Amino acid sequence: MSRTLRDVPARADLLLPALEAALDGSGPAVSPVGPHTHAAGSDRDVPDGTALVVRTSGSTGEPREVVLAADALRASGTATERRLAGAGRWLLALPAEHVAGAQVLVRSVLAGTTPVVLPDGPFRAPTFTAAVAALTHDGPRYTSLVPTQLVRLLDDAAATDALRGLDAVLVGGAASAPDLLVRARAAGVPVVTTYGMSETCGGCVYDGVPLDGVVPRLDADGRILLAGPVLATGYLGRPDLDATAFAQVHGVRHLVTNDLGRLDGGVLTVLGRADDVILTGATNVAPATVEALLAALPGVAEACVVGVPDDEWGQLVVGVVVPRAGSAAPDLDAVRAVVAERLGTAHAPRRLVVVDSLPLRGPGKIDRRAVAALAAAATDSSVTNDRRVGAPPAAGPERSPA
The missing domain is CATH 3.40.50.12780 (ANL, N-terminal domain)
Structure with a gap:
């Protein structure tokens, strides 16, 4: 019926x-x-x-x-x-x-x-x-x-x-x-x-x-x-x-x-999601574990970790962070030191991208595809390792999804 x-x-x-x-x-x-x-x-x-x-x-x-x-x-x-x-x-x-x-x-x-x-x-x-x-x-x-x-x-x-x-x-x-x-x-x-x-x-x-x-x-x-x-x-x-x-x-x-x-x-x-796992060199990196360390750093409000294509490593681990209001984001060396000490060097981001907000989808979830595209553009070989870039407007979940 x-x-x-x-x-x-x-x-x-x-x-x-x-x-x-x-x-x-x-x-x-x-x-x-x-x-x-x-x-x-x-x-x-x-x-x-x-x-x-x-x-x-x-x-x-x-x-x-x-x-x-x-x-x-x-x-x-x-x-x-x-x-x-x-x-x-x-x-x-x-x-x-x-x-x-x-x-x-x-x-x-x-x-x-x-x-x-x-x-x-x-x-x-x-x-x-x-x-x-x-x-x-x-x-x-x-x-x-x-x-x-x-x-x-x-x-x-x-x-x-x-x-x-x-x-x-x-x-x-x-x-x-x-x-x-x-x-x-x-x-x-x-x-x-x-x-x-x-x-x-x-x-x-x-x-x-x-x-x-x-x-x-x-x-x-x-x-x-x-x-x-x-x-x-x-x-x-x-x-x-x-x-x-x-x-x-x-x-x-x-x-x-x-x-x-x-x-x-x-x-x-x-x-974390199985399809979010980053394969860099011969190491599987679960983004959630790295994100937890980045989000705990002073001055960081939000963090997302993604993999971007790389000819040498297969994928590069890239950290994308939003600084807290009035705070400066940590630099790449500080981020790598913390992650390497806790999880190993392979898990440490090789690039750090600083954004004003993370792109969102649906009911306020981080849009990992959009973050990965943003990270790939920002971490092109022509740019520096630590860079602030613009992200799509993401004022937060609204009554209609962002």
Whole structure:
């Protein structure tokens, strides 16, 4: 059997009633359409039980439409409430066409609360602070952010104070630098790191611990596999993708992610994406480990590490950093010394590019393809090893994606 899928503009006032009807079966399934996503233009058929179809942000190529059943969304929402302080009221600070933003609305429907929604426009600390002030509720109060947003809020005293008053601040969508989390927790902000993707109804591992019912495992190559009631039904109209993304392991359906991880006593540590690994000489370099060291350096607000083609090394390790406001970025020699001491010389960036902001995509994730293109242009043999270059405008995640 099938049911109807309907495109709905990704506005909270329109999506909330549509999602409520989709979840209880009284209305069609919902596909949120933002200003930068293409609407199908007419109702389509989706598998029976479907409540939501979200488009991926395209990190691995052409965006895909992920089919999420009402049961999977309820399982995710219920598990989140159990892990946090119970059903609460949410502040929507992410684009609702992507899974993290849509889940804020789904959790609000399940909790019977009305979310506060940031107005359209660039993400700004004063706007966020005012929205938190409007988030009045007798019970728990929550929000969900990406790391770039958290960085900017921590640079503002009033916004930091507003964050401190919430019961949980979920941070996901991209890896959070350890220094960022230390800084947030030292300021009293109740951050909860989340790991997940559209295919798992968003975050399904909180602070390294899987939500109820979610079971992670690693394959022989260290790739993360995920099982549990939060898994997507599949990809809309793409059985070929279903066959490669989902696999039966010991008779249980798993999502085969493209992330590498480590499991210690049931705690999952994500080491980075398999396709982000840089092969330089004969050494595999995981960018996330180098990025953590760069982000912890004095004066660095954000960091991204990419590989650029090189005739001698195959790929050069390049660090791209954003300095903190009023601070100077470290020089290349200092960066290489720190990384070489901790990880070995092969991991040390051979070029350092200083930018005003990192290019973003989707719900505020770093656009690694754009960073790599920027780094390749800036590290041409005709330029110096340490150079400030312009990056595409990236004021941070907005109500419409940057």
